[in-house]
Amino acid sequence: MLRGMFEILRGMFITAREAFGKPITVQYPEQKRPVRERFKGRHELKRYDNGLEKCIGCSLCAAACPADAIFVEASENTDAKRFSPGERYASTYEINMLRCIFCGYCEDACPTEAIVLGDNFELSFTDRSQSIYTREMLLDPVPAGGKPTPQQTEPGLFDRSIPMMENPK
């Protein structure tokens, strides 16, 4: 019986310790915990430092996608209206977040490291059509010092898609 009492007290001690100790829960959404380094959240379409989009509209992410969540349509760049280096850019880029399984294959397939699964996990919608994230929603903001797309560029400066993987000057 004494032993039983002890067990109860021990349990109550743990409860009391946790009740008055430092809490491990966070007050979401006021407070947010940083995600892990390899966390796979909502996709982001990256830009080069000068503001040009990294995505060249090759649609390899869509080909790699096991859930068929990505839809890409390409168009042709001109120096007067340039979105990305090279001849091709994604004029339509849509990801259906209801379909996406966050496997990250699109990241692996991307030849220009344009699509990256970011930190944002706050995906909620009240309507199925809102689950479709368009190019404008996915694109990163223009970095400081860069210009928004489409840009007017010098002829011959950005005429190749793939070798321009490092930041174009």
Place this chain on the structure above:
Amino acid sequence: MTEAVVAQPETELVTLTVDDRTVSVAPGTYVVDAAKRAGIDIPVFCYHPKMEPVGMCRMCLVEVGRPAVDRASGQPILEADGKPQIQFAPKLDTGCTVVVSEGMVIRGYTDKVKEARDEVLEFLLTSHPLDCPICDKGGECPLQNLTMNFGPGKTRYIYDEKIRLDKHVPLGDLIFLDRERCIQCARCTRFQSEVVDDPVIGFSERGRELEIVTFSDPGFDSYWSGNTTDICPVGALTTADFRFGARPWELKPVASICTHCPVNCNTTLNTRREAAAGGKQVVKRVMPRQNEWVNEIWLCDKGRFAYQYTEAANRITQPMLRKDNKLVPATWDEALVAVNAKVKTAGGKMVTLAGGRLTNEDYFNIKKLSDAAKGQSLLHSGIAGGDMVASVGLGQGSNLTDLGSGSAILVIASDLEEEAPLWWLRVKQAAERGATLIVANPRRTKLDPHAARVLRYNYGEEAALVHAMLDSFSPKRPDQPESVKRLLRDDALKAAAQEISGAENLVVFYGSEGTDLATSHSLASACANLLIATGHTGRPNNGLVAVWDKGNAQGAWDAGLRPSESLATQMEDAAVLYIVGADPAGDDPQLAAAVDGAQFVVVQELALTKTALAADVVLPAQAFTEREGSYTSGERRVQRFYPAVPALDGTRPDFAITAHIANALGLKLEDKLPPKIFAQIAAGDEAYRGLDYGKLSEVVEQWPIIGRADVYYGGTTYDNSQGLGVQLSSASERGQSPVLSFESPKETEPAKDGLLAVPVTRLYDRGNTVVPSKLLTDRLEAPQVVLHPEDAEKLGLEMGKPAKITLNGQQATVTTHIDNSLPKGTALIPRSLGLPINGPVELKVTA
């Protein structure tokens, strides 16, 4: 199978061994083809089975061994085991240029060969940009595929040292060149010069500086340019139409038929959902589909680039009714009630006019409806003779590829490259194989250089020329007109007639150069007589082919529709004028007046044409891309096409609309399933007997074998898995011996004063099915008059300058063209350019 290899089984075959597989092939076969027959792929880049080999790319290097021969005795040297000793060449040979010989041994997969392939690919890739992710060929690219299959896997090259060349070189408005990607195989330049005789592109400079350039103005001015992008083994040549359009693996292939001309080329429509079209499934590109009996693997640029009319913004999607002299949208029920009330009370005065691009099933229902209403069913066409083609048309099993030495081809009154480009190509190739090609045309055409004999006559004398040929065999008719007698004095004509009568096979193509309906009938009947008189009927590779103005005019004739010489009067007198897929008002002001004159006009169309705007009821129909059906080509091959994209909401297929109108008369017609209508056609028409959609979709293996990565490209669109169609039997084949009939040739009176304007056909006309293709806008012919230099000088007109013409009471300002091969006193007016011309007519031209 179409190759001579199979056509002549009696030829002694050559037996050789390819990688331990024994195969027997015809002498003259190249090693790569022999290997393919043995089931072994030897990779190639520059070799193409439809062209002469050049051995430029070195990809096909193999070890070639031949039986060793003792020089003294001439006897083969035998090994100890009694087998012949094989002597291998010290170096590798190109399999595409080495011709097979008896006992040859080919090794295609030894280490030595593999090493050579590694090296060839490594060299090719040193100057290749590796921008596969943005390349339109990526996914169906032989260089990609062969690198994956045979390449070294790693490169020793330093990326920064790669050669840099222009990536955006428009060769014309249709084809773009990426100089970096070009591997200099010369398939495109060889295709243009060897295959289609349009050498407008070529190589300039040498080595790394080498570049494809165009010599023509406008650039790459050829009706065949799209084919170069198909056979390009890399993404160096791309079409403006599909540039960055989609990746090949995202496209859905649908078997279809090109409906622009009577060749009925087999096509694959590649469709995909498109954001710009609001998420709808749309046609992204039109590609040729292999059918060695019809278009082989080629497609003309009109077939490839003029498909947008099916998706044009001006498509109508709701029926319209005329209320207070205005067309207002209505429901289908309202529209059909209005039509049916009129049809019920038409009392035999219903006139149905159908265009030449509907399907056999549509024509069947139209004919049934028209017969039930005791009306007339007319075909909107300026060419006659479909009944004669049905009687003495090409025999079953015909293939223009089989025509060669010993065969004769007569092309009369037709500028074949403009009217039916693929037939031009195949006739030209038959001439190159040794067939006697006789071209009879009043002016120079692109077929002339390939003809054994060129006969000239004055416009209007085309039937007289055939009569003169007939008369040269046995001159029994003294009552022939003067023109026949004059033509008969021509020795070249007599010689041509002899060649025709002595030929083993004879195919006659008659077109519509300078003819109207009456002269066309006269010409068709004369040509039929020529075939009958020389015994060239009822057999394969013999017969009459009409070069129709529209894709399925033959099907309309077979269904019983006929063109009419008094079309305007008939239309004007109609109580109900039912126009399906035709735009008479847009073609001819006289017919526009007739449409206005008719009591009640129903127009069933894709878009609001001039005729539709004048209608009382407009019914929206479906385009061929949205439905299924069958077509009958000028060679009388019935082929089916499949629905490629979902139909526009509110539209109905033509046969169904006709069936719904037929309800007014208590007539039950099939309104849902085209195969059921086809079964009714097969039950009624002897030529179609026994056919069904299943038979039309049958395929056999074709040569050259395609679809494997090493020859054309790794795509799926050449592959024909959905039907080669069936060639109909002609009446003469079914034992109904055609009878020689004599009809005095109808001729055109020369113009009394002024010039004689004659209609000719141009490929890029301004018809309703061509104009919506924005890509071709700059290539479409301008309204024009073509004059002889002397006539032009007399009138004070110069090339390219505007001229004022008065034609059929219409005045117009057109561009002057000058052609010195025209007969003097004649002027050409191309059809479907907005100028009213249906036949030879007097013309007044002033500067």
